[in-house]
Amino acid sequence: MLESILSILITGAMISALYALIAIGFTMIFGVGGVLNLAHGALIMAGAYAFMVLNREIVWESVALPQIVVFPLAVGIVAVLSYGLYVGLVRHIEDNPVITFLATVVLATAVTEIAIATFGDQPYSYTVISGSIGLAGTAVSYNDLAGFVVSWIAIGVLWYYITQTDGGRSILAASMSERGARLTGVDLHSVQTRTWLIAGVLAGVAGVFLGGNQAATPLMWLNPLALAFIIVVIGGIGSIKGSIVAAYLIGYTETLTVSVLGQSFRGILSLIILLGVLFLLPQGLYGREFVHE
Amino acid sequence: MSEDVHRLGTLRSTVQQTILGPSGRVVARALTPIDRALQPGANHFNRLFGRYVGDVTGLQLGVLLVSLVALVAAPAWAPLLAGNYMRTLTLACIWAIFAMGWDIQSGYTGYISFGHSVLSAAAGYTTALLVVNVSPDLGLVVTIPMSILAALVVGLLIGLPSLRLSGPYFSLVTFVSVLLFYRLTIGFSETLGGENGFQAVEVFTWDFTVRYYYMLVPMLLIAVALTFVARSNVGMVLVAIRENERAVAAAGLNPTKFKLWSFALSSITMGIGGVLLAHFGGNVDPATFVVVDRSIEMIAMAVIGGMSSVLGPIGGAFLFVLLRDEVLRLWFGHSTRWLVLWFLVLLVLVFARNGLFRWFWHTVGSIGGDRE
Numbered sequence: 001m002l003e004s005i006l007s008i009l010i011t012g013a014m015i016s017a018l019y020a021l022i023a024i025g026f027t028m029i030f031g032v033g034g035v036l037n038l039a040h041g042a043l044i045m046a047g048a049y050a051f052m053v054l055n056r057e058i059v060w061e062s063v064a065l066p067q068i069v070v071f072p073l074a075v076g077i078v079a080v081l082s083y084g085l086y087v088g089l090v091r092h093i094e095d096n097p098v099i100t101f102l103a104t105v106v107l108a109t110a111v112t113e114i115a116i117a118t119f120g121d122q123p124y125s126y127t128v129i130s131g132s133i134g135l136a137g138t139a140v141s142y143n144d145l146a147g148f149v150v151s152w153i154a155i156g157v158l159w160y161y162i163t164q165t166d167g168g169r170s171i172l173a174a175s176m177s178e179r180g181a182r183l184t185g186v187d188l189h190s191v192q193t194r195t196w197l198i199a200g201v202l203a204g205v206a207g208v209f210l211g212g213n214q215a216a217t218p219l220m221w222l223n224p225l226a227l228a229f230i231i232v233v234i235g236g237i238g239s240i241k242g243s244i245v246a247a248y249l250i251g252y253t254e255t256l257t258v259s260v261l262g263q264s265f266r267g268i269l270s271l272i273i274l275l276g277v278l279f280l281l282p283q284g285l286y287g288r289e290f291v292h293e
Numbered sequence: 294m295s296e297d298v299h300r301l302g303t304l305r306s307t308v309q310q311t312i313l314g315p316s317g318r319v320v321a322r323a324l325t326p327i328d329r330a331l332q333p334g335a336n337h338f339n340r341l342f343g344r345y346v347g348d349v350t351g352l353q354l355g356v357l358l359v360s361l362v363a364l365v366a367a368p369a370w371a372p373l374l375a376g377n378y379m380r381t382l383t384l385a386c387i388w389a390i391f392a393m394g395w396d397i398q399s400g401y402t403g404y405i406s407f408g409h410s411v412l413s414a415a416a417g418y419t420t421a422l423l424v425v426n427v428s429p430d431l432g433l434v435v436t437i438p439m440s441i442l443a444a445l446v447v448g449l450l451i452g453l454p455s456l457r458l459s460g461p462y463f464s465l466v467t468f469v470s471v472l473l474f475y476r477l478t479i480g481f482s483e484t485l486g487g488e489n490g491f492q493a494v495e496v497f498t499w500d501f502t503v504r505y506y507y508m509l510v511p512m513l514l515i516a517v518a519l520t521f522v523a524r525s526n527v528g529m530v531l532v533a534i535r536e537n538e539r540a541v542a543a544a545g546l547n548p549t550k551f552k553l554w555s556f557a558l559s560s561i562t563m564g565i566g567g568v569l570l571a572h573f574g575g576n577v578d579p580a581t582f583v584v585v586d587r588s589i590e591m592i593a594m595a596v597i598g599g600m601s602s603v604l605g606p607i608g609g610a611f612l613f614v615l616l617r618d619e620v621l622r623l624w625f626g627h628s629t630r631w632l633v634l635w636f637l638v639l640l641v642l643v644f645a646r647n648g649l650f651r652w653f654w655h656t657v658g659s660i661g662g663d664r665e
Contacts, residue, residue, distance in 0.1 A: 030461070036461050036464070036465075089639075089643070092643060093642070093643055096646065097460065097461070098403065098405055098600075099642055099643075099646055101405055101464060102405070102592060102593075102596055102642055103639060103642045103643065105407070105589055105592075106589065106593060106635055106638050106639050106642065107635075107639060109586060109589055109631075109635055110631075110632060110635035110636060110639065113629075113631040113632040113635060114632060117629060117632060222472075222585060226468070226469060226472045229465045229468060229469055230469060232465075233462060233465055233466075237461065237462075264476075264479050264480045264482070265476070265480045266476070267472065267473075267476050268473065268476050268477065268480060271469055271472070271473045271476075274466075274469060275454065275466075278454060278455075278458065278462070278466065279454060282457070282458060282462070
């Protein structure tokens with residue numbers, strides 16, 4: 001009994017850490033630009049595929065890049081893709097939220113087709129770091145452990161950046177009030193650029209470890225996107241703190257559901273929690289009221 | 294940021310002035326006599342129905358009549374083309390119903406739903422469950438109303454809590470409702486058939502021509518009914534909600550009530566479409582009904598045709614399905630066609646936000662100069 005509780009605690013913590021990364025990127029983009037980026041899941045998928053391709057020596061037959069090189073490279077690629085998404089598409093349409101919604105979701109669907117056309121629809125499994133370790137009687141793969149550690153490092157760095165540096169504080173300011181930020185001399189364009197790059201990095205990190213945990217498949221964008229939705233709504237759209245708290249809530253709920261009810265019920269309980277939160281706290285745990293200026 | 298938009302604008306206006314403008318004027322001049330000739334007919338039409346479905350010009354009436362005749366006479370010309378056009382057109386009719394159903398709720402009120410495939414799935418699954426669990430001999434008289442009712446109930450279940458939420462929250466919840474339905478079909482695979490679904494639903498008929506009319510007639514009836522609603526005061530309130538919900542509330546109308554009405558109307562339409570789709574191929578499974586892609590497809594159809602109109606989604610649905618199943622399949626292979634198709638949809642979204650068919654309709658309407 002105690003052992004299974006410990007096991008749930010440990011597995012839940014591992015997966016929740018990745019969920020937090022996904023949700024933070026999603027919520028930051030919404031906070032700053034008011035853009036719901038439904039292609040966020042596609043960025044996560046891009047991270048997994050980029051890592052897999054670089055790692056599998058598909059590009060350079062004989063050159064096997066070490067993981068320590070491949071990892072930042074894959075994350076960098078996703079960051080650039082994320083920025084490209086903003087410059088190439090979102091910037092032209094962000095004045096109309098409905099079109100932004102639809103365009104990003106259509107883009108995500110198109111990315112699925114690109115993945116199918118390039119890699120076929122079979123899953124590619126890989127690990128970032130192979131092997132596993134026994135923690136209190138639970139086998140934890142180094143992949144998940146590394147994901148957990150890297151996630152908290154990333155969150156720590158982000159926290160420092162947002163609260164302690166001018167660059168980060170301008171992001172925070174822009175997400176609180178665009179007009180106010182503009183009046184105090186914040187360069188909104190640069191804020192947007194940095195936000196999309198940060199969201200890309202977080203999505204890339206999450207994608208690499210998520211792919212290592214499960215596998216890289218053409219439909220892997222869907223679940224993270226849904227999770228990001230659920231977490232962000234529960235935590236409150238635009239709130240980073242809320243995202244982290246809600247990510248752990250959902251991560252543990254999922255782990256509990258899977259271990260008690262079975263794999264096929266994964267996610268159902270989280271959705272019910274979501275409905276409950278919407279009824280009782282429509283603004284989420286830490287949400288500000290959604291206002292248009 | 295504004296520079297780029299500006300540059301895009303200059304490019305667009307250059308193209309407009311040098312290519313589109315002059316050639317458009319030539320076409321317009323050629324079409325003006327036809328417009329004149331049809332004007333008496335249009336006047337008659339406007340006197341009879343204008344109050345309910347809006348006024349048309351001579352040429353618009355002509356376009357309507359030609360498309361109607363082309364649709365009704367499809368069995369005569371479709372076999373002449375290479376490909377399986379009868380099946381594709383039949384499918385397009387069903388999807389046009391879905392696109393219209395989505396549009397009367399999301400397009401008109403601006404509350405974008407990503408979850409409409411759940412409503413059609415509710416109808417399809419009800420039909421299948423009735424046939425499998427109750428009795429295969431239940432007539433259509435029983436199963437069809439029950440299925441549409443199921444779609445309505447599910448629609449109210451989703452709409453009642455979620456329509457109190459503002460824009461993005463509503464979209465997120467509807468998106469999640471699709472995933473929830475999908476998870477339920479997998480989680481309760483013994484009752485809901487799991488990944489393979491059911492194959493037990495009886496197909497209306499295997500005669501391609503007759504089956505086509507089974508789908509075409511409901512589509513046309515729904516189009517007329519929805520046009521009537523959209524042109525009535527209710528439709529105007531829905532558009533007003535999209536433009537400024539607070540103003541609607543300030544005018545003493547309850548926006549939530551109207552949103553709920555539009556959701557109910559949309560659910561019924563989706564229910565009819567779902568029943569037709571179930572009886573089209575005889576199989577009810579998550580891939581045909583539930584998965585998110587189905588919702589995105591009906592949105593894409595409505596958007597490329599023109600949101601918040603009734604003819605737009607129909608045109609969009611036919612364009613989308615014809616491109617997907619015939620034209621692009623011929624040119625690109627089975628998998629690349631999706632990529633090309635989504636890219637085209639993206640282009641329309643960015644460059645022709647108001648939709649192709651709406652633009653076409655207004656252009657046709659402006660030929661022949663101003664009236665009155």
